[in-house]
Amino acid sequence: MLNQVENAAMPNETVMMSRASDGSPVSLRVSFPAPGVARLRLGSPDDVSPLPTLTLPDEPLAATRLSDNAVAGGGLTVTLDPEKFDFRVADDSGRVLLSTSTQDMTQKGAMRVEPVEVAEAFTATSFRVEPDDHFLGYGEKFCNFDKRGLTITSSNSNAGGATSEAAYKNVPFFLNTRGYGVLFNTTRKLRHDVGEPRLSILSYRVEVDASELDFFVIDGPDPKTILKRYAELTGFAPVPPLWTFGIWMSRFYFERWETLFAAAEGYRSHDIPCDVAAPDSYWMYGNRLSDLQWDDDRFPDPAERLAELRAKGFRTSLWLYPYISEKSPLFEEAQAKGYLCTSPDGTPAIVPTTLPQPCHDEPGFRGVGTLKHVFKHPIAPPGTLIDFTNPEAVAWYQGLLTDRLKEGVAVFKTDFGEDVPDDVQFHDGRTGRDVHNIYPLLFQKAVAEATERFTGDFVIWGRSGWAGGQAYPIHWGGDPTTSWQAMSASLKAGLSYGLSGVPFWSHDIGGFAGAPPSEELYTRWAQFGLLSSHSRFHGTTPREPWEFGERACAIVRDFAKFRMRLLPYLHHLATVAHEEGLPVIRALHLEFPDDPGARLIDGQYMLGDALLVSPVFNAAGDVEYYLPRGSRWLDLRSGRWCGGGQWVSEKGLDLANMPLFLRDGAMVPLVEPAACTDETDFSTLALLVTPEASGALTFSLPDGTSVEVAFRRDDTGWQGRVSGVAGIRLLIAGGPEPATATLCEGDWQAVDARPEEINLSAYAFSKAGGSP
Numbered sequence: 022m023l024n025q026v027e028n029a030a031m032p033n034e035t036v037m038m039s040r041a042s043d044g045s046p047v048s049l050r051v052s053f054p055a056p057g058v059a060r061l062r063l064g065s066p067d068d069v070s071p072l073p074t075l076t077l078p079d080e081p082l083a084a085t086r087l088s089d090n091a092v093a094g095g096g097l098t099v100t101l102d103p104e105k106f107d108f109r110v111a112d113d114s115g116r117v118l119l120s121t122s123t124q125d126m127t128q129k130g131a132m133r134v135e136p137v138e139v140a141e142a143f144t145a146t147s148f149r150v151e152p153d154d155h156f157l158g159y160g161e162k163f164c165n166f167d168k169r170g171l172t173i174t175s176s177n178s179n180a181g182g183a184t185s186e187a188a189y190k191n192v193p194f195f196l197n198t199r200g201y202g203v204l205f206n207t208t209r210k211l212r213h214d215v216g217e218p219r220l221s222i223l224s225y226r227v228e229v230d231a232s233e234l235d236f237f238v239i240d241g242p243d244p245k246t247i248l249k250r251y252a253e254l255t256g257f258a259p260v261p262p263l264w265t266f267g268i269w270m271s272r273f274y275f276e277r278w279e280t281l282f283a284a285a286e287g288y289r290s291h292d293i294p295c296d297v298a299a300p301d302s303y304w305m306y307g308n309r310l311s312d313l314q315w316d317d318d319r320f321p322d323p324a325e326r327l328a329e330l331r332a333k334g335f336r337t338s339l340w341l342y343p344y345i346s347e348k349s350p351l352f353e354e355a356q357a358k359g360y361l362c363t364s365p366d367g368t369p370a371i372v373p374t375t376l377p378q379p380c381h382d383e384p385g386f387r388g389v390g391t392l393k394h395v396f397k398h399p400i401a402p403p404g405t406l407i408d409f410t411n412p413e414a415v416a417w418y419q420g421l422l423t424d425r426l427k428e429g430v431a432v433f434k435t436d437f438g439e440d441v442p443d444d445v446q447f448h449d450g451r452t453g454r455d456v457h458n459i460y461p462l463l464f465q466k467a468v469a470e471a472t473e474r475f476t477g478d479f480v481i482w483g484r485s486g487w488a489g490g491q492a493y494p495i496h497w498g499g500d501p502t503t504s505w506q507a508m509s510a511s512l513k514a515g516l517s518y519g520l521s522g523v524p525f526w527s528h529d530i531g532g533f534a535g536a537p538p539s540e541e542l543y544t545r546w547a548q549f550g551l552l553s554s555h556s557r558f559h560g561t562t563p564r565e566p567w568e569f570g571e572r573a574c575a576i577v578r579d580f581a582k583f584r585m586r587l588l589p590y591l592h593h594l595a596t597v598a599h600e601e602g603l604p605v606i607r608a609l610h611l612e613f614p615d616d617p618g619a620r621l622i623d624g625q626y627m628l629g630d631a632l633l634v635s636p637v638f639n640a641a642g643d644v645e646y647y648l649p650r651g652s653r654w655l656d657l658r659s660g661r662w663c664g665g666g667q668w669v670s671e672k673g674l675d676l677a678n679m680p681l682f683l684r685d686g687a688m689v690p691l692v693e694p695a696a697c698t699d700e701t702d703f704s705t706l707a708l709l710v711t712p713e714a715s716g717a718l719t720f721s722l723p724d725g726t727s728v729e730v731a732f733r734r735d736d737t738g739w740q741g742r743v744s745g746v747a748g749i750r751l752l753i754a755g756g757p758e759p760a761t762a763t764l765c766e767g768d769w770q771a772v773d774a775r776p777e778e779i780n781l782s783a784y785a786f787s788k789a790g791g792s793p
Contacts, residue, residue: 053097070451075254120149172212177458244520260598268584299340303381339425342404346405503531520611530556607627630687642675652686679783687711713739728746
């Protein structure tokens with residue numbers, strides 16, 4: 022059958038032949054869908070499940086056949102040894118990006134890892150692992166940032182926390198620090214032995230549950246180019262609405278309107294900004310999840326109450342999951358209309374739930390309690406899977422959502438979706454084997470489209486994902502425990518997810534489950550969370566800042582206001598994400614790929630290209646961080662300059678003190694903070710800059726206004742100009758003293774800087790103690 026593949030080549034696709042170790046013929050189909058991208062297909066296309074989100078040209082680029090076993094196109098060359106399966110992908114300079122592992126043998130000459138395997142149940146190949154290889158990405162993985170030495174499974178699961186390799190959001194893509202990426206074109210399960218020592222440190226063996234291993238090799242060489250080319254293949258994320266960048270408050274769960282309103286009022290009375298309120302799981306009847314009907318006993322008059330929240334500046338998020346309880350009145354309707362997935366025997370497919378039944382009638386209930394408290398209650402009845410491959414089922418489900426949207430709901434939290442069994446039958450003829458990993462995307466697409474149709478906002482708050490999931494923002498990191506380890510693992514996962522092409526990501530501030538977080542853990546997590554792409558307080562016990570004492574509340578207030586100051590910067594980063602495929606929170610390697618010291622750092626991050634954030638992961642206040650080379654760094658705690666290319670260790674930091682640095686020459690647009698995004702006044706626009714900055718920044722405001730600010734130095738001194746707004750206030754940090762100035766719209770003008778204290782809420786300084 023493999024020999025027949027040669028006759029089935031697509032336009033501009035080249036078929037080259039080789040042999041496996043046992044002498045059997047093997048074909049490799051090669052094409053170049055875009056500049057800097059080579060597509061390699063190994064095996065037979067008889068039993069495959071390609072990514073539905075791919076955007077490919079009608080025909081690949083024209084290729085040049087260099088020989089029987091070499092072809093070039095798009096700036097890349099692929100060669101294949103005709104006698105043994107040994108392929109190489111190289112760029113025009115001859116730099117080898119990826120090659121087959123062919124010399125991984127024992128002393129007796131036996132292969133430890135086969136270069137190619139084509140079997141009935143799987144297809145596999147092995148890549149050579151170079152000494153300087155590091156493998157990043159693979160989705161939201163809570164394990165090591167560098168996956169070299171690990172076995173990675175690309176298959177979604179209900180990870181149950183942030184403590185293992187299991188992940189809610191797997192992405193079959195990795196980014197190699199030598200300057201290339203690989204996207205595997207499948208919705209099926211993959212296994213990656215990434216130089217795993219029990220197999221071999223010399224080889225990366227990858228196996229797919231399909232008859233063909235289809236993958237794209239993406240050249241950079243810089244990681245930003247790789248991510249943009251990845252997004253060109255799988256889709257760019259839309260820009261989420263501005264209000265989503267405000268602060269979200271939630272619990273698992275608020276049991277009635279009164280407690281939800283009390284928390285909302287608490288944010289306002291404590292002067293802490295907040296935009297979204299979420300009753301979360303049990304706004305419905307607990308034994309009838311998820312029938313999308315309010316529990317009228319606890320949540321009466323929803324339209325009226327939602328309007329009250331909206332008048333106070335809060336939008337409301339409602340929890341969903343894509344299963345319908347057998348106890349729900351919707352079950353019989355959905356079954357009768359054929360809207361449910363089925364088991365092989367034709368009966369509705371049953372998915373056990375991990376959710377407990379509601380427990381709010383217990384004395385002292387405060388939003389559920391610890392996991393031990395939660396799971397002493399009976400588990401809710403099992404559910405049946407909604408078949409989102411059936412257009413009629415999608416329309417029916419969206420109609421149910423529209424009923425809630427009409428009442429004033431702004432967004433839905435699309436929880437779960439990772440539990441589809443392999444043998445489940447879908448309306449379009451596929452089985453769970455094909456749909457398991459993309460079922461969450463089908464769910465999220467249905468919900469986002471319904472929301473956009475009614476509110477104009479294409480947005481969700483989702484837990485699960487796969488390649489292409491960036492099309493449905495926003496995602497959060499599942500259910501971490503209330504521990505320092507889970508906080509650290511959450512950052513590793515967020516950085517990995519960002520390097521997997523997903524720009525908008527959040528996590529549960531304070532951790533989701535376990536004993537209530539300590540004051541120190543809660544506050545440190547809040548500092549990290551409020552300087553993430555999106556920010557949500559959520560957990561099984563209360564997460565309102567005032568629950569953790571006056572000191573914690575004051576610190577969180579300052580960081581929350583600092584976040585609100587950053588709204589124009591965050592909106593700018595969202596626009597960059599939409600246009601370039603770059604994440605909002607960035608691994609240092611993304612910004613400093615030529616700095617070996619920054620390559621594998623996973624305990625700090627860049628917020629965009631301007632701000633370096635170093636969270637603290639212990640109660641003692643000890644932190645060690647790296648300042649990348651190639652730039653000076655302005656410590657926003659003190660106004661002092663620090664040189665790049667150095668490690669810094671600080672001990673016993675006060676709880677309010679988290680290291681934050683401004684990159685030399687960076688420009689950060691700001692506004693005055695408000696209680697919510699609706700009240701934000703963008704006429705208070707300011708720009709944080711360093712003295713004598715040069716260059717330009719163009720950014721758009723939420724109303725679509727394009728603003729350009731530019732600086733230069735000539736014989737007359739430091740000059741600036743601004744267009745798009747009547748004027749902009751400059752906050753000049755890093756000189757002998759902090760200073761301010763104003764630029765008016767028009768031509769070049771002198772920057773008339775005058776000493777003045779700069780107060781950024783969480784960060785304020787009046788004298789620098791150092792000069793440029």
